[in-house]
Amino acid sequence: MLDLIKLIRQHGYQAIRDIRSAKPVNKHRGFPVINEAKYAGNWQDIIELCPANAITKNPLTVDMGKCIFCGECEKISSGAIKFINEVKLSAVNREELFITSEIDYIKYSVAAVKSQKEIHKLFGRSLKLRQVSAGGCNGCEMELAACSNVNFDIGRFGIEFTASPRHADGIVFTGPFSKNMVPALLDAYKSISDPKIIIAVGACAISGGLFAESEQLNREILEGIKIDLFVPGCPPHPLVFINAVLDLLGIK
């Protein structure tokens, strides 16, 4: 009994108090800031280097939907691409994830995820999500699970992951959509009543990521599904996901 009291004292208060202004440990590779003018080398080198095919030129663009945030391009870009420790990476539209010199972080973070009145009204005080992994490597899954732990405690905002899709207001996809999993994933998707929120988490779910070229995927089913929130990363830090959802729901 005494040990238990000692343990609870040692544990203390672990939750991040002000989650909206919290940042990950310094080295976290977040938003890619692009300064095209700084690059003097051969563009082809940097484009071919990217393992996720996320870089294109004219103008120099990093597609955060494909990017795995490995930072390899940063090393040879002589400052033209720089990943900064920021967490508001998510967007409501797929097109917004294409980052060029024109886009600076401050503007992006304010504009990319805006809440709609209706969403705020329906889900602002309680959002139950069902998560389905289809070929995910367990990276995104572990980070999503971490959102509910004692440190991040997303439950304080009324956001929870449910066991059944029937109890959920939305679905969170992870993984590149493996063929074998797609039928079950569609069942879960259909089991959630409308209106529902669809969130794609991680490079795999958004674009196929490193697995985009695999023949074992079925991404065609996405043509019939409108995704409401794209959360980039490989895997996204829990703060990236939490900030995105809070922004979408209009929670300050």
Add this chain to the structure above:
Amino acid sequence: MNCIELKNLQSTKLLEIPSLKVNDFRDDLIKKIKGGNRLVQLFGDKNSERIVIYAITADDNVAQLSINSTQLMPNDVYQSITPEIPSAHLFEREIYEQYGIKPEGHPWLKPLRKGIAGIDNTETPYDFFSMSGDEIHEVGVGPIHAGIIEPGYFRFSCHGEKVYYLEIKLGFQHRGVEELFIKNNSPIYIEKLSESIAGDTVIGHSGTFVSAFESLAGISVSYRVKLIRAIALELERIAVHLGDLSALSTDIAYLTGNAVFSALRTKVINTTMAICGNRFGRGLNKIGGVNFDITLEQTNGLLMMLNKLDDETALASEVLFSSASVLERFEKTGIVESEVAQEIGMVGPAARASGISIDIRSDHPSGVYEYYPHYKLTLNSGDVFARAYIRFVEIRQSIRIIKEQLKNLSGGVLKQELTELKKESLVVSLTEGWRGEIAHTIITGKEGKIKRIKIKDPSFNNWFGLSIAMRDEAISDFPICNKSFNLSYCGFDL
């Protein structure tokens, strides 16, 4: 000689691997395993028309691997090895699924990673074992589970609460990892891909892969690189073991354990992030070295963190393992007997909890472990308690290993230039990941490019152990049995 003997990470020319007739190959394999060797991998490689089947076995006592091969045509039939050697059963199913080579007399020749009817109606039905009789019922769970975890399908055959048999059908996560290694040979791509084989074993898999690649390229990395890799590997082990203790606590509604261990885990993965910018160690390992150094300042921070963690884990575990309500659930639940674990080829902490003394860090050491004596820890009861307690012991052991290694951080280059791969060669790379033995075998072709890679996550060995553990248990004990193994779906499905 009917086989070639190699060490972990020692490459050989393909021509030097003896090719036996299929019957001799079979007899030789059976003789070796019955003589106390362990089956590491058994897989096929398509060579124009023919399929070359390689068998890799390990003699853990003398740190030796032996390899031989046989040649078959697609759709050939041979006498199955599984009835004699149960640990071959998944390997034979895999070869059958990939090349159509049929092991005659295999007791369980079902699809391994293919989709199945019932979930996907375009596929063929899967012949589940079934049970009938009064009051018998079957419970299907999956492929989507209750929590935020990967998909897999479980079918329990029960009489009341009691589980007679648990059949596990995986394959939902199959995304063609091995093919992708061949499809795109760019070093950066495959190095990143190896980090996504199993996202919870980033350092384990990427370390195994880059070491194999370096061996084939004739690169020897500096001692500093070896140290940094080992430190990251042990940090990964500590983090996941803490997470598992947290998850086990959750499943028995012991909420203090859930909160405390998960907070401790966060500290560890944040430390990994402070080194390489990612909580799971992505971006650290690179072919020819590492991308990030551990500075003097970080060393001091790490030491402080570890000392504190050691004390905090000790107290938390003391409270956990002395609580009667915890022990009541953990003890004598989900027992895997030592003989059974040996026979089905279990590896890692799950095997050590069943009294099998097996640990790649001391059996087939590579990197830093070659210079650093590693003591194998075992427990005997083989139950959930043993699989939980061994995690606690291993956490403390890993803390000690890292502290020892931090003292030795000497100078050395962090990266070496890439050179060409040896042509038509083979290398086996083994690492003790937190789940157990990770094995990658790479075969290169005529152009010196990767032609075949066979990846084996320890989950491949251990899933069957979970089935065994559930026999005669109450179905309500499944969650803690499952968590006590904590196996990878995507590592199995590839």
